[in-house]
Amino acid sequence: MSAPDLPAGIMPDYRREIPAELLARQGSWVWHEVVQPGVLRHLAADGSELLTVRILLPPNGLLSASTLRDLARWIREYALTGRRTSRQGFEFVGVRPEKLEKFLAELQAAGFPAGGTGKSLHQIKCCTSFIHCQNAAVDAPSIAQAITDYFYRDFLQQDLPAPLKISIGGCPNQCGGGVEADIGILGLYDSVPEVDEASFLAANIDIGLLVSWCPTGAIRPRQTEKGTMVTIDVDRCVRCTSCVQVAPEGISLKKKSYVAIAVGGHGGNSCKGPEMAAIVFPRVPARPLDYSAIIDRIEVIINYWRRAGKPGERLAGFIERTGWSDFLETIGASPVEELVDKRLPQTSIRRDLHFRY
């Protein structure tokens, strides 16, 4: 008897992960509070409650089988179910109130203390980088670890003006989402890709795709006796590595890299709607494991916002209120000419006379 056809065509139903008693209360929640760092209490109109405990996971959501079993065991003993968060953290949903203190103590002892909710530093989301990726310019997980260790207190307490989210993407693909966060770190390449003629010609590259996928038109075909080659215009190249991904056999780059640090990214739709983070330090060294240059700059940013931000004011709102001139000067950002968008300068240069000195 033959096995069923593959692929099986299954998108699982999330309701299977949630016990009936919790599903039955779906849609009844009308408010929530942060009871203490890492503990949420949702309230229904009839007064019933739902406790959630959120923990930090290791960077990049990496979990060994034994840690997975620990999470499962904790769910069985203390909660109704669990979920991963959009930032690669974990939550226990439906924690039994009478067991809360014991649960928190057990999590603490296991090295997974509760935190990262409300006006705390949240889980640092990051991509895979050197653990498993061919495209990485820098190693996001170790940068995430360094930042989390340094600012660990802010994960466990909630005395920031508003939630602080930090995301790290190890290369221009930005899988880790540096552009989305209050403070974002973007891994970037220093070197323009180079074409190796022999291996390029031998690899029978899709020239049309290669030329069209360069976002700045830096790649031009060039006929040679041996076949079609390409040239890369160094002035147009923005080092996005699209070409390296199309033609890895023939195009490579010397992996000199650095990070940019950006601020003020956020989702949500109050005030200005979703915004991508803005680069304030375009070039910071990030050679593993010496991340002091990154941490120093992030610390200055966080301390200024912590000191002068109003309650509820995300970093973007704080910068909007105080103004870019003031913010850039206080954090010691790079000179303004290094922060202007080179490709679309019209998005960076003001067209009004609203000057703040």
Place this chain on the structure above:
Amino acid sequence: MPGDSKEFPLCHELMKGRSPSHVRELSNSRYPLAMYEHGLATGETAYGHGGYISIPELPSGVAVRNSCRPEIIEESAYLRILPPAGGWLSAVTLEKLASCAETYGKGLIHLTSGGTIEIYTTREQMVPMVRELNAAGLDIGSTGNDLRCLTACCGPARCDMALIDAPALATYLGQRFIDEQQYPGYPQKVKSGVAGCPNDCIRAMMQKDHSFIGVYRDLPQINNEVLAAWQEAGGDLAGLIAACPAGALTWTGTTLAIVPNKCWHCMACINLCPAIRPGRERGVAWVAGGKYGHRGPQGPMVGYVLVPFIPVKDDDYTAIGDLFGAFLELWADNARKKERVGDFIARVGPLWVLKELGLKVEPQILLSPKRNGF
């Protein structure tokens, strides 16, 4: 070995910190730590471009990385699992993932930043692992030029703000369009998700090629008794009124009210005060073009709002699914190779997209009329 600091000194450093360590997880598995140590030591990844895998039974959900250090490992393969929407993971599912990873993989799973779950393994173990996953009601997909796994926020099972059942809609779309996730036939990858409300906790508007965001169209509902109790307990009414970005909250002298044509329906006041709840006329906005990647002429971009309101009633998502499918077809038929949706819309124009889909251009999507006469 984890205890041997001489062998992997930099990895060992990463186990010394106060916060949970990914190296501890890696070293408790059969992941080749030497590959990561290479990356940390040289500042360059030990994995190379050009890895290719083709398993006839599994057109999608399987991938492989070439290794630049073949003496450590020749290649590293992995499966990508389509998880339940909303991030929900029961103890049973976690245990099943643990046993699959242990039996057929390297004893390690990876919760990706995009919302899927990956298990590192070898080529030979892929089909057996998939059969085991299938038997547990899980499957793979979402690699290459296909529709990527539909993700969602946690939704009304837990959240007090959810305007729609986001994971239910994501599951409906994920089930209806399962073939598109398992047979890569598109010019490029396309990512989609569902956020339950304009808070957009999953940041779908900027992260997804096209997404649906729960919205409401009528006015927020204010319960003035709850408001009074909230004030009694210390709630700051002046602060609440000032927090509305549109200046739509007003105190009548006895009650809090909303100036109808000023409200942005942005959730700010609802987030701040339990006395204010969203309106009842609920649906989804359709946003297209979000991208984090620094690729294509547009680079990273927040998506365009193309349709402000599609009503959702009685959990009937058919109309949304029809739009979803029609747009994917339009994009697939007309996009250049490797052209992400955001660059596609910028090139052909949002009006052309709406016209081809037979959709009305609603006044709510307009940022400003054109400022030239052409």
